[in-house]
Amino acid sequence: MPLTRLFSDFDGRIGLRAFWLGSLTVALTLFAIQRVAPLLADHDDARVIVAFANAFALFPWAALAAKRATDRGSTPLFGILLICAIVLPEQLRPFLSIGWRPSLEAISTMAWVVAFVDLGLLPSAAERDGVATTPAGAKAAE
Numbered sequence: 001m002p003l004t005r006l007f008s009d010f011d012g013r014i015g016l017r018a019f020w021l022g023s024l025t026v027a028l029t030l031f032a033i034q035r036v037a038p039l040l041a042d043h044d045d046a047r048v049i050v051a052f053a054n055a056f057a058l059f060p061w062a063a064l065a066a067k068r069a070t071d072r073g074s075t076p077l078f079g080i081l082l083i084c085a086i087v088l089p090e091q092l093r094p095f096l097s098i099g100w101r102p103s104l105e106a107i108s109t110m111a112w113v114v115a116f117v118d119l120g121l122l123p124s125a126a127e128r129d130g131v132a133t134t135p136a137g138a139k140a141a142e
């Protein structure tokens with residue numbers, strides 16, 4: 001699968017290896033931007049660059065999660081919602097009172113655990129595309 005399709009397309013399936021390599025690529029790119037931006041721009045501009053990079057990283061991570069969720073036998077929406085549940089509570093933190101912060105952290109943590117186990121550890125679903133396969137030794141239809 002080409003890299004552009006891996007990070008930008010929500011259709012298809014990917015295995016564990018492609019999911020982890022893609023996630024690692026996005027994470028390392030974000031880490032590099034977070035470290036390089038303060039060196040290239042002043043404090044306020046660097047914060048804007050990092051915020052934009054964090055927001056932009058949602059798309060490739062959601063694409064990876066959608067494809068992996070499909071591979072696991074779920075809908076792509078499940079993967080997208082998991083990524084949103086991981087990332088968005090942190091973005092809502094400044095807008096809510098301090099009483100909500102533990103709840104937001106709990107939501108994000110639970111989503112991390114579910115995503116790690118379901119998308120990152122469990123094997124692919126045995127059934128592919130809902131198409132029945134011919135058992136070994138069966139005669140072909142004429």
